[in-house]
Amino acid sequence: MTEAATIGGRSHGTARVDPADAATLAEAPVSFRRVAGLFRPHAATLTIVAVIIAISSIVGLAQPFLVREVIDVALPRQDVTVLLWCVGGMLAVAVVTALLGVVQTWLSTAVGERVMHRLRTEVFTHVQRQSLGFFTRTRSGEVQSRLTHDISGMQAVFTTTATSIAANLTTAVATAAAMVALSWQLSLICLVVIPPAVWLSRRVALLRRDLTAQTQRHLAAMHSQVEEKLSVSGARLAKTLGTTARDTAAFTDTSARLVDLDVRSQLAGRWRMATMSIVFSAIPAVLYLVAGLPATSGAMTIGTLVAFIALQTTIFRPIMALLNVGVQWVSSMALFSRIFGYLDLPVEVAPPERPVPLDPVGVRGEVRFDGVGFGYGDGPNVLSGVDLTVPAGSSLAVVGHTGAGKSTLASLLPRLHDVDAGAVTIDGVDVRDLAPETLAAIVGVVSQETYLLHDTIRANLLLAAPDATEPDLWAALRTARLASLVAGLPDGLDTVVGARGYRFSGGEQQRLAIARTVLRDPRILVLDEATSALDNGTEHEVLAALDALAAGRTTISIAHRLTTVQAADQIAVLDGGRVVERGTHADLLDAGGPYARLVRAVERGGELPAQRPAA
CATH class of the missing domain: 3.40.50.300 (P-loop containing nucleotide triphosphate hydrolases)
Incomplete structure (x- = not known):
């Protein structure tokens, strides 16, 4: 299973809200209407994206049914015609879903980039209008951070988070319906097995949350050290004050802490992958057991079993992603809050609405x-x-x-x-x-x-x-x-x-x-x-x-x-x-x-x- 989407440089696979994001939203709440207003000019394109996502999810579900037909009909009966139709259908599904994915990525990325471009230029223009006092009060890297990192994160909100939610919701619902259509008995088993598996996976994922946060803080500290000490002014200051040895010691200490954090993070990641491997092996094993016992098989065909297990594997990922929607939503809204905070800054030295015409050449x-x-x-x-x-x-x-x-x-x-x-x-x-x-x-x-x-x-x-x-x-x-x-x-x-x-x-x-x-x-x-x-x-x-x-x-x-x-x-x-x-x-x-x-x-x-x- 892949890691959950990352928004604005923060990992949300743990489904735990970042306190900084929560504090930002509490201080400056963002209305959904204002966020939706950014995307309103692109409503037609967004509708097309939603339709493509739905069609792609539904078309992709044809694959297990084609597999069942091959195993239960084409191969046992040596029916070449059915086999060719099924193989052709598999290829067609792969081609259609791939093409739809390309179109959907193109459209969603284009919308995200246009919205990001609009916000970037609006923030840049608005900040330029601020008085000199604004720049003396604001930290040097704050404006750059909002113009680059925050707005880039907002672009990912749409191209990654929004489309991911739509795709995962459609896939989960369609897959669940297909699983019931294939075998309602095995579907009942999944209702019992999947929730504990999801819970276990999320618990293991929590191990990486604090390590990731600490790593980000130390990386930020290292970035500041490099920026301050290796600039022209910083290098001159270090040489004239004789702080070179102290600067090296501080950088070495920060780097050593990153080594420890990275090792622990990688180990936590291996535990997660080991746990997920056990989960992925356990669920099909339970399904094979149920399908093989005379009391519970219900005359199930091999093709149905294979197709069902393929669907069961498919449904796990979108369910995990949907469970993280809350965290992704808070993180996304925190990004919007920070950007809107700059756009809402009052202009202390505002240009006149009706300027007096004065020719610079003729000024006395x-x-x-x-x-x-x-x-x-x-x-x-x-x-x-x-x-x-x-x-x-x-x-x-x-x-x-x-x-x-x-x-x-x-x-x-x-x-x-x-x-x-x-x-x-x-x-x-x-x-x-x-x-x-x-x-x-x-x-x-x-x-x-x-x-x-x-x-x-x-x-x-x-x-x-x-x-x-x-x-x-x-x-x-x-x-x-x-x-x-x-x-x-x-x-x-x-x-x-x-x-x-x-x-x-x-x-x-x-x-x-x-x-x-x-x-x-x-x-x-x-x-x-x-x-x-x-x-x-x-x-x-x-x-x-x-x-x-x-x-x-x-x-x-x-x-x-x-x-x-x-x-x-x-x-x-x-x-x-x-x-x-x-x-x-x-x-x-x-x-x-x-x-x-x-x-x-x-x-x-x-x-x-x-x-x-x-x-």
């Missing part, structure tokens, strides 16, 4: 923060009553103690978050009224953390402008002071940057990001501590590239090093989420206020101090 670039207030979740306000105006083409530098809200303020302009109070406007248009594509074309962001795809330089640049030509790419690299470096590489623009750009230095990565922004040609530029992690020499190169990028654009700079903001048209000092001072570098120094104190603190300590506790 005036930016206003009008009474802006913002806080993360239920925490205290990070910004309160911020009023700032940045005239078109001018530059604003925002400074303050670490934790004063500078980066938060910068994130509101490209709408990575939405304000809780007030408004952020571009040329008088609230950013919440602009289509995301329009806003991204107007506002360019260069941040401290540069993200590069593990792809070529060309591919990373084309993210910003897919239609950019070769001259455009080189022009952007020249603006970013990087053209000579790229030209000197053996593969030039087709050089692979490596995982997260680790083939290049921090300054080179920043300049690649600047070149990418140049290609996008935004009217407004946000520089969020773009040089804070660089050494002085590299910072000088990046600042030159940023100056070239900022020329003629409205620029808002979040400054970590005060030396980078002195040439700004105006400087705003944030303290406790409020603007406490505004003016030029010279004016603010003369005023002797918070900015002057920051400058003196930096001159003494080399970096901005942490925000002072609120009074």
Whole structure:
């Protein structure tokens, strides 16, 4: 007997509900109507699949009756005509059931794949619409797991579980009817023998449940160890902290536990197979005994006995599968619950239903923060009553103690978050009224953390402008002071940057990001501590590239090093989420206020101090 179907990576041959699945359903119940709605567009195809399953099960039952006819009639009487008809019928049954199986697999798989495709794209699209806060709250692998493992498991729900239930139910009912038609006496014997056999098989199968769960947990732990320790960042961390020996010991321990679990699991499997062998041998033996005793044979023919035993063997598997329907149902609904949980997430930063048309080419670039207030979740306000105006083409530098809200303020302009109070406007248009594509074309962001795809330089640049030509790419690299470096590489623009750009230095990565922004040609530029992690020499190169990028654009700079903001048209000092001072570098120094104190603190300590506790 084959193992029961596996859904979403979990074995359900034990007919025991996974506590995690039960907890998921208890927390987020799933209505059958919603699940059925996914398959409603494919109702005609599903009807055809059901009909094919029924026909295939019924046609397959002809085989034992043909065998009985051969043994009882064709062979004893040497009737060649009957023999040929029976043999031809056997071949026809085999061909028809095989063809029907192919068609049924094709149709059911096609439906499952289409539903999976629809869910996959809907989840991907919906998650993309989430605010940056969603990604900071969610574990890094959680989204990938739901998009891959859970949705793949849901595809198996239909192509394996649903069709298996339909096929097993049809087969069990039809086989039982055929057994009664062949011999009601032997059918009564099976009613007594099969239930204990099923019970024994299920009891033996329980031995593997806990072992399988433990194995899955240790495999997950091993996967995490490989992912964390053998990545570029993990390898660098291990070498610099000297944890290589400890990492090896931990991996060895996990691997050794898997060895023990695998041995025990295989042994439990052998016990199961041994038990099933005894069961399969015992039932036919009992039937042979009953058929051979004069008191119970009832003038039964040999052909009837052979055909009946074949049917008895056939009915055992679908009965076992049907007994596991409850577990399969809970597991399947748990998968749907997890996917629907993502689809039901509210969009915190939703695109406007009727966006204001604003041509990025014609934007002047005036930016206003009008009474802006913002806080993360239920925490205290990070910004309160911020009023700032940045005239078109001018530059604003925002400074303050670490934790004063500078980066938060910068994130509101490209709408990575939405304000809780007030408004952020571009040329008088609230950013919440602009289509995301329009806003991204107007506002360019260069941040401290540069993200590069593990792809070529060309591919990373084309993210910003897919239609950019070769001259455009080189022009952007020249603006970013990087053209000579790229030209000197053996593969030039087709050089692979490596995982997260680790083939290049921090300054080179920043300049690649600047070149990418140049290609996008935004009217407004946000520089969020773009040089804070660089050494002085590299910072000088990046600042030159940023100056070239900022020329003629409205620029808002979040400054970590005060030396980078002195040439700004105006400087705003944030303290406790409020603007406490505004003016030029010279004016603010003369005023002797918070900015002057920051400058003196930096001159003494080399970096901005942490925000002072609120009074």
